[in-house]
Amino acid sequence: MTTPSIQWYPGHIAKAERDLKEQLKRVDVVLEVRDARIPLSTHHPQTSQWVGNKTRVLVLNRVDMITPAARQLWVSWFRDQGETPYFTNAQQGKGIREVTQAAQAAGVALNQRRSDRGMQPRPVRAVAMGFPNVGKSALINRLLGRRVVESARRAGVTRQLRWVRISDEIELLDAPGVIPAKLSNQQKALKLAICDDIGEASYDNQRVAVALVELLKDLEDTAEYGLLPPSPLKTRYELDPASFTAEDYLHALADYRHQGDVERTARQLLNEFRKGVLGAICLELPPT
Ligand SMILES: Nc1nc2c(ncn2[C@@H]2O[C@H](COP(=O)(O)OP(=O)(O)OP(=O)(O)O)[C@@H](O)[C@H]2O)c(=O)[nH]1
Ligand SMILES: [Mg+2]
Structure with a gap:
């Protein structure tokens, strides 16, 4: 699919x-x-x-x-x-x-x-x-x-x-927010969704939450010291994403914290990122 x-x-x-x-x-x-x-x-x-x-x-x-x-x-x-x-x-x-x-x-x-x-x-x-x-x-x-x-x-x-x-x-x-009529770059569209910069009717929470976990995993692996708080997911949820794919992590987190309720877990993850509960995290670094 x-x-x-x-x-x-x-x-x-x-x-x-x-x-x-x-x-x-x-x-x-x-x-x-x-x-x-x-x-x-x-x-x-x-x-x-x-x-x-x-x-x-x-x-x-x-x-x-x-x-x-x-x-x-x-x-x-x-x-x-x-x-x-x-x-x-x-x-x-x-x-x-x-x-x-x-x-x-x-x-x-x-x-x-x-x-x-x-x-x-x-x-x-x-x-x-x-x-x-x-x-x-x-x-x-x-x-x-x-x-x-x-x-x-x-x-x-x-x-x-x-x-x-x-x-x-x-x-x-x-002025009201303006946005390109067509979001041709879906990687960017996912970031807009993660940051709550587009209407929530346009995306699937679970897919967007997986994208957030993926970005955080990448940043943890590559970003220099001080660019984001150390291990933001592990610190907040007591579950280390290192040994999971992003999608498996979301499911594991759902099992661990919300009796397998993946949708609820996805919503919580997004909400906590947006409220800054996971810490100050820049999702995009300058191109090198
Ligand atoms: N943490 C934080 N929150 C902010 C900041 N600026 C705005 N917000 C919050 O972000 C939300 C959106 O702010 P708005 O001023 O409505 O954004 P807007 O760009 O006018 O949005 P539209 O009119 O929908 O296009 C509000 O809840 C603000 O309180 C900021 O610098 N830091
Ligand atoms: Mg406004």
Whole structure:
């Protein structure tokens, strides 16, 4: 039996993408928000087309969910690509000021050009763009210092585009998450599912949990010291994955902890990874 591939492109996202394209004409700065646990898989291939000649600010959110060593690896890699990543924790409001400053700097340049042409200054207009559930709305609430837009633990919370005035200098557009219409790379799709960045109706929990175990096994075998907590699965569940295939591990864990209930075990594994119970774990390392 072949498992169907993971695809998720609900109607509201298709609509969001159309609305977003329309609004982009008014935008000066694109805050490209990615999930720090999977910085490559949460890069939308059309981003550069949308950014055009606007300023792009690269935000890697959920920095609290990766280790400092992983962050450092990504900083070096992005710098080698000529990019400056801004790491944020939008839940607790860390790294926010630097993002505001980057957006404001673009505003200063904008208003210089306007004043050269005899035009009145105006606030710089930025959009928070990114995959579903990466923390765009949480980031906007933090930029503003109070809760104005809805942010919750589900993909697809923001349904409408909404402009918010952050200050006299900045206006920000909260946009619904966008995602490629076709997820052609299933390895990436699995990571999106693991990180809760796509709707749960689109995948099978057990298959995604097996993919998580596989990734953790690989990371344990190959990652350098400090990139993830030592033996996260063994530490949490008292069952070492080393002597199992990922699929056998899920079943063994189900037998050991949940009377053979594999679905329940899969859900628990995913849920605990997403809540950070397994520790701070970056699932993607820079390509070498
Ligand atoms: N641990 C952690 N959680 C975060 C962070 N940023 C956001 N969250 C949580 O992630 C969940 C999703 O955040 P949202 O702000 O709704 O994400 P969004 O990108 O606006 O999602 P959509 O509108 O569905 O596209 C919420 O439960 C937030 O509290 C972060 O930096 N760290
Ligand atoms: Mg949102």
